[in-house]
Amino acid sequence: MSLQLPRKRTILAWHRWLGLASALFLLSLSITGLALNHTEFLKLDQVQIKSSVILDRYGMASGSSIDAYRIHKSDTLAHLNGQLFYNNAPLASADRPLGIIEGAPISVVATEAQLIYLTTDGEFVESIDSSQLPYTTLDAVGTTTDGRPLLISSAGNWTPDADWIEFDQYQASYNVAPLETITLDEASANSLLDAFQGGGVSLYRVLLDLHSGRLFGWGGRTLMDLSAIAIIILITSGIGGWLRKSRRQKTPQIT
């Protein structure tokens, strides 16, 4: 059984269209490859990218994703990318706060699935989740008519004891006040971003991920894989075509 090779015209057509289709990716591969080869000279690792478009690709936050709240009169509680900060110092991993209950000696930050306890100086005391709470998901934070804090959930409403250890069900009327956000000044926002993710992402890292396609997730990586395969096919079909042409030129023509 003999392998039926494609005709010359078919190979040429494939070579042409494959070359055109992969040109952009090959260009990106070449340019980024050249730049990466001269990282030290171009100082790529010293250039920090802070563009929100690029930072988003790395799951990093930009200034616009900070939610800030006032706590203990003059202090700041901020939420950024699943992390809480007290005056820019990391406090705990948590969702966005639904309420802040100030007290002494303990203040509490309530999120959908967690209660984070802290001192009046912002020192972390402990964090408890739904496995130690009487509800699974918190809907809101309110106050009872006599001023006690109230945790409102679909599983019922709950008032904590003085140490926030035990929770009693509460069925009377209550008030709910939405948690007010504040706007951080630019210096505080930048300081918070620096504390959370450093100075951004280096140009070296961006080029490296552009080179491998990882900057665009699985799609980019697959395209770069296909481009690499396209190079192999282009080389093979190019050399094959050239060999065929040169063999034909060497063969004496019968007149």
Add this chain to the structure above:
Amino acid sequence: MHPRLTTPLLALVLWLQFGSSMHAIEDVYLEPETFIAQSFESEPERKVLWLTKDLKASIKQVLGRDYRGMRIRYWQQGERTAWILEEIGKVKLITTGFVIEGDAMHSMQVLIYRESHGWEVRYPFFTDQFKGLELGEKNRLNKKIDGISGATLSVNALTRLSKLALHLHKEATAQ
């Protein structure tokens, strides 16, 4: 492209794509509240142990690092206490429950495991070693805990946590 090439190429792309995207998920072996309910005959008293400066210093000696936080929750009924503690194995937290009675470990159970490797620590052939464990002088355990190949970091994390639980029990029952 030749049809004979299409299938292996497609398989290669799929392998490159999905082979690297495998990740660890959170395995809940036993809900913490169920663990507490199973550890006592009736409803235990819910308590907190406040960590004083001295206690924090002694915890650092037991754990080998600072403990973040100022109080730890526990459950008590008579001489028996239960603790739910967390420690990082390699990169993720392992949630473990300990029941201690009369300064000796009554039982230990891995409740939630989040690492991609080392989940063998959940099995009784490993956890049973902790039964009867006591904390001796210089924070040394009275028995050697046999490791598991491929789960060294998780074994070490659970051994550290067992020391911590025994230490906390002593402090809590002494108060």
